[in-house]
Structures are given as structure tokens and as C-alpha cells.
């Protein structure tokens with residue numbers, strides 16, 4: 127089974143949570159480096 131995980135573009139942590147944005151839709155917040163923005167890495171993740 128394949129899942130998508132979100133990764134921080136700065137520190138590549140997957141400790142990223144979506145936040146509701148105002149006009150532009152979703153923003154993301156990295157809990158590790160406190161990056162905040164719309165740019166995020168989506169990675170396919172194999173789960174057995």
C-alpha cells in the first residue's frame with residue numbers, strides 16, 4: 127500500500143502539519159525547523 131507523506135523542503139523532516147491558510151488555501155508548518163509556507167515535498171511511502 128502506498129501512502130503520501132509530507133516532507134519539509136528545508137530539513138526533510140516528515141514532522142509537518144497542514145494549517146488552514148487565509149486566501150491561498152493550505153500552508154504547512156514544520157514542527158522541527160519551524161518552516162512555514164505553501165511549498166512542501168510530497169513523497170510516496172511504501173507501507174506493508
Ligand SMILES: [Zn+2]
Nearest residue numbers: 134137156159
Ligand atoms: Zn523543517
